[in-house]
Every structure is written in structure tokens, then in C-alpha cells.
Amino acid sequence: MLDHCAPALTAADLDAVEDSLGLTLPRDVREHYLRWNGGTPRATCWVVDDAVVVDVAAFLPVRYGDGTRYGVNGFGNFVAGLVPADD
Numbered sequence: 658m659l660d661h662c663a664p665a666l667t668a669a670d671l672d673a674v675e676d677s678l679g680l681t682l683p684r685d686v687r688e689h690y691l692r693w694n695g696g697t698p699r700a701t702c703w704v705v706d707d708a709v710v711v712d713v714a715a716f717l718p719v720r721y722g723d724g725t726r727y728g729v730n731g732f733g734n735f736v737a738g739l740v741p742a743d744d
Contacts, residue, residue: 659697659698659699659716660696660697660699661695662694662695662696662718663694663695663696663719663720664694665691666690666691666719666720668691670719670720671690671691671719674719674720690719693716694718694719694720695715695716695719696715696716696718697714697715697716698715701713701714
């Protein structure tokens, strides 16, 4: 569960983001953002594989932010090194 989410996205919103960034978001990322457009997780730590602790303070909204830290530009800067560009 996430709190403080931005307004909901549509599949068309995510398609436009992918086009503007020149990449295809993984299916699970798309599903996440269709359900929650950014926000603060109620639980911020998870244990993965019984050893790795993952701490997530917030998810950036894809759209409807201030355009610098949040929004498509901020989201694009965040995912640029994580999601390979389409060729």
C-alpha cells in the first residue's frame, strides 16, 4: 500500500512516457504505476532472499509532479540507468 499518490495514470499515459523516454517499461513496473502513481510505502523495508534488505522511501510519480524532481523528467532521469533504451 502507498500513501500520498499522484492522480491515477492510464495505459495511454505510460505509452506516452515510454515514447518520450525511448524505452519500454517492464510489465511489472507498468502494472505498479497503473495501480499507484508514485507515493510513500507504508512499509519501507523488505527482506529479499533472506539476506538483502531493500529500503524504499518513496516511488516517484510518473506524471502530475512539479517537472523537476518528479514527473516525466524526474522519472526519466531515475530510470535512465535502470531500464535499457529501445533500439
